[in-house]
Amino acid sequence: MELVKFLSSVKQFEDLTKEEIDYLLQNAETVEYKQGAxxxxxxxxxxxxxxxxxxxxxxxxxxxxxxxxxxxxxxxxEIFGEMSIITGEPSGVDVVAADNSLLVRLPRETISEIFAKNPKSLSRFVQMITKRLVKRQTETTWSASRETAIKVNNDPYDLEFSSAVDPIKILVVNCRNTSLKYTLFNTAYSVPLVDGIIEKIGSPDSSHVIHSPLGGMEQHESLQDIASALKSMITAIADPKKGYLKNIEEIKAVGHRVVHGGDRFFNSIVVNDEVIAGIRSCNKMAPMHNPYNLMGIEVLEKLIPSAVHVAVFDTAFHRNMPEHAYRYALSKSLNEDETIRRYGFHGTNHNFVMLKAAEFLKRRVKELKIISCHLGHGSSVCAIDHGRSIDVSMGMTPLEGLIMGTRSGDVDPGLLLYLTQIGYTTEELNRILNTESGLKGLTGVSGYMTDVLKAAEEGNVMAETAIRMFCYRVKKYIGAYTAALGGLDVLIFTGGIGAGSYEIRARVCQGFEGFGTIIDSDLNKMNKPLTMQVEDVSDEKSKVKILVIQPDEKKMIARETLHAMGRFHSSKNRIEDYKNMPIPVNVSAHHVHLNPAAFEKLFGAGKTLRERAPLSQPGQFAAEETVNLIGPKGRVDKVRILGPFRKECQVEISRTEEFKLGIDAPVRDSGDIEGTPGITLEGTEGRLLKIEKGVICARRHVHMSTEDALRFGLRDRDVVLVKIKSSRELTFGDVLVRVNPEYRLDMHIDTDEGNAVQHTVGMQGYIEGIQSRAFM
Ligand SMILES: Nc1ncnc2c1ncn2[C@@H]1O[C@H](COP(=O)(O)OP(=O)(O)O)[C@@H](O)[C@H]1O
Ligand SMILES: CC(=O)OP(=O)(O)O
Ligand SMILES: [Mg+2]
Structure with missing residues (x-):
């Protein structure tokens, strides 16, 4: 009762109804702190x-x-912590109890739910935030402390489940045709409670090995099918004597590795019938994986009905690859089938090692060009530009690319035609390419690299050749991706082979010295894979950091599961509201931002921007002046300059214009121009200025005021799906939310995207759901 009175007396809550206060109370927690804590x-x-x-x-x-x-x-x-509700960024401040104190804390989701319903208290709250925000933005000490926040945070990417307020137990499963790997996490701890691996399912000598901090054990039982393997898993983890769990209901969520998400799934998602049908529709594109992943989901939904089941896709991380990387050059009619394309796999681990590398180097993901070599039983190389996968060696199926344990990787497609002509059936080809090729086929000995290395050591010439071929193929991809990225900051080796074999790493790196990628032989040999998750094996003269990172797909799946649950809960109550709140959609035509020095070079000393018309975002305007863009191929004339001046020059154009100019620019958030191509600008009287970087294809985004963001329950840097209503209705994924008190609600797409939805004036979009969060 006392707390009800107190909450009603808080200034920002004055306008809440009794029911709303009750709702706050239901979700509130009081926490005591001793002086100095x-x-x-x-x-x-x-x-x-x-x-x-x-x-x-x-x-x-x-x-x-x-x-x-x-x-x-x-x-x-008095209130604090309001910033995180808007930005979700690491705290720029320390908060300490000056006296023995009692505090009330309210989860972010509760607050934004209340504000969505009560506009009056929303605006009261926004006033307070705006005052504080403006103050903070203008204070330099403050912005410096925000900059360092990411460096002092020891879990900036939530790889240790820092976002789980109340610890929960999450089971992670990777269910395959003849094996089952599982791990049980308690999010309060970094190491799993227990994990296990069941192998040779379907054969009389199947084995089940269980590891836990309390010690491991191995049991042999005949497990005839996946369902009995899953039952054996449940018996092991719910064993009352071992005490991992008192009962199976303690598991709040199960994260399932699903290899193929096709063109339907952009991110990990809570499973329902529709999701199951979606996964099933991808089975043919990953025949070695998907049907068994799906079986795992269907069986476990029955065995652990009280848990939330989440599908975590290998393909999700690569979902925004540019078209020039994901398309195959096939016939027109095949290209019209949107599902026939490259998807890429191992995304969960590529994503994990990217975050781990940034955390280790204390750099922001969005500053780095990374190549990740995931070398395991299945292998792939991924090119990552500022947090986005821009290419990956696996294609529509996990067969393309590197030489793998039993898979061929790249072959001439003509080879398959030839083999068909001489009588091979689809089934035979499937078996050969997926299970009898690769290291196994080359050596005739084994598909395991450990065995192949041993055989080579003993003088097996075919094993030597297989190793040389394996490394050569990885090297080719690294070279190609370095060019695709336009440079390289970090080279990562991960997976059983990548993290396990110094010999393979050394062979792959040979010949890259001239490109500034130099491995330190001693460090490389010394690496102690079991003790350290990340090791820097680069030579001190190396410009590129070479890191060995232990893969941890299971932890990443648990984290993804946690985040998918969060998105599910925060949008569940909100989804209907979202769908009724229209967002104006406008085409942001090509434009240029300049700094004063560049402007003077183009328009003459002492000249400055003249305003022609204000833009939808307050304070911004279209200038009288325009520039001509001159690329290696062609030119685009009369491109509007937008004011006011900025620190760096930036040229935002569409894909079509890139082609006209002869420039390939990456999709980037505005302001993120490191490593982008340059261009020549032409001002008045033939004045020319060559800028070294700054040409981007701007990522589609929604501008939102603080107030709108609270109403939608979104934070700065959330990534959302937006459905655009038109005669050619279309849902855009990968739409970045940008929040600032000064912004006005407006979605910006580029000319090509505008054409795709047949953009007209007054067009509106509606948020379909939250997809993920963009990296800092
Ligand atoms: N220390 C090591 N040196 C070389 N190869 C290794 C080492 N440890 C494991 N491997 C190889 O790694 C491969 C398995 O990779 P892993 O990533 O564990 O499997 P998966 O791709 O099934 O997750 C096998 O070829 C195995 O022989
Ligand atoms: C997609 C894939 O190849 O996965 P794995 O390496 O687990 O076989
Ligand atoms: Mg702009």
Missing amino acids: DIKRHGEIGRFLWIVYDGKVDISISDDDGNKESIASLARG
């Missing part, structure tokens, strides 16, 4: 709105040397 640390990712109930808290910022400066002291009824 840390409440929130610099770098931590905030998830709550906090209110001081009793006592006093001190807010301070710290500089690089750790010196603290107090910026505020809050007493009863």
